[in-house]
Amino acid sequence: xxxxxxxxxxxxxxxxxxxxxxxxxxxxxxxxxxxxxxxxxxxxxxxxxxxxxxxxxxxxxxxxxxxxxxxxxxxxxxxxxxxxxxxxxxxxxxxxxxxxxxxxxxxxxxxxxxxxxxxxxxxxxxxxxxxxxxxxxxxxxxxxxxxxxxxxxxxxxxxxxxxxxxxxxxxxxxxxxxxxxxxxxxxxxxxxxxxxxxxxxxxxxxxxxxxxxxxxxxxxxxxxxxxxxxxxxxxxxxxxxxxxxxxxxxxxxxxxxxxxxxxxxxxxxxxxxxxxxxxxxxxxxxxxxxxxxxxxxxxxxxxxxxxxxxxxxxxxxxxxxxxxx
Numbered sequence: 384x385x386x387x388x389x390x391x392x393x394x395x396x397x398x399x400x401x402x403x404x405x406x407x408x409x410x411x412x413x414x415x416x417x418x419x420x421x422x423x424x425x426x427x428x429x430x431x432x433x434x435x436x437x438x439x440x441x442x443x444x445x446x447x448x449x450x451x452x453x454x455x456x457x458x459x460x461x462x463x464x465x466x467x468x469x470x471x472x473x474x475x476x477x478x479x480x481x482x483x484x485x486x487x488x489x490x491x492x493x494x495x496x497x498x499x500x501x502x503x504x505x506x507x508x509x510x511x512x513x514x515x516x517x518x519x520x521x522x523x524x525x526x527x528x529x530x531x532x533x534x535x536x537x538x539x540x541x542x543x544x545x546x547x548x549x550x551x552x553x554x555x556x557x558x559x560x561x562x563x564x565x566x567x568x569x570x571x572x573x574x575x576x577x578x579x580x581x582x583x584x585x586x587x588x589x590x591x592x593x594x595x596x597x598x599x600x601x602x603x604x605x606x607x608x609x610x611x612x613x614x615x616x617x618x619x620x621x622x623x624x625x626x627x628x629x630x631x632x633x634x635x636x637x638x639x640x641x642x643x644x645x646x647x648x649x650x651x652x653x654x655x656x657x658x659x660x661x662x663x664x665x666x667x668x669x670x671x672x673x674x675x676x677x678x679x680x681x682x683x684x685x686x687x688x689x690x691x692x693x694x695x696x697x698x699x700x701x702x703x704x705x706x707x708x
Contacts, residue, residue: 392573410450569599
């Protein structure tokens with residue numbers, strides 16, 4: 384597995400949930416994972432049922448086998464202050480610039496610089512080593528922007544080309560791209576078995592490949608259980624209505640004691656079966672499209688009881704079962 388795991392996906396597909404489950408899955412048997420948030424939504428804190436994350440690396444979970452998950456919500460303004468201190472030793476002058484609003488101005492008018500700071504902070508965590516020369520984190524998982532923006536977000540070298548041809552900013556962008564375009568990085572796309580998310584996933588993969596950014600896996604989220612297969616659906620379509628009603632009555636359904644007739648259940652049940660058949664066909668069609676992308680394909684179940692911390696650990700366990708660990 385690559386050491387930097389970038390997770391993107393169309394809005395509403397649950398990419399933050401998948402990123403968090405992936406961080407837990409990777410932090411097994413004593414490994415350490417850093418889960419990075421770059422959009423300022425505090426989604427990670429909500430998933431792990433903890434207070435809002437500050438701009439510091441904080442342990443938020445213990446995985447199976449004693450592994451640890453740390454989290455960091457990157458603030459672009461504070462990241463720029465770190466950058467200025469690292470390269471220019473501004474100290475108190477940097478804080479003065481923040482009070483004057485210069486830091487916010489710089490990250491707003493120069494979005495390319497903002498992306499360099501966000502990706503640069505994650506890449507720094509990937510490269511960081513302790514005093515013994517070992518990597519501080521075995522894996523860094525980034526909850527990245529949605530699919531429609533992911534290629535531009537990661538292709539920071541192009542973004543800053545108009546800002547700086549030489550100097551520290553240029554050098555920082557080059558260092559970031561050396562990580563992002565190397566085998567150290569894998570960009571995963573989260574989708575649902577629905578037409579629009581699948582199409583956006585296919586388009587995103589094409590854009591990433593054109594930009595020569597390393598595509599990793601496709602993760603299908605919120606997959607509903609298969610209640611009926613092709614044989615069952617064919618049987619439903621072929622069954623005579625009268626025979627269907629008789630079968631319901633024989634099974635004790637239909638409310639005969641209340642004067643109801645089993646036939647009253649036939650239309651609603653057949654209607655539900657038809658709706659299920661349409662969804663079944665659509666999901667199989669979209670799964671075939673994803674299979675044709677020629678990437679490792681994983682599926683995570685829809686949690687009927689909703690997502691809580693226990694559910695997040697269950698999703699991590701499912702990823703481990705599918706070979707992600």
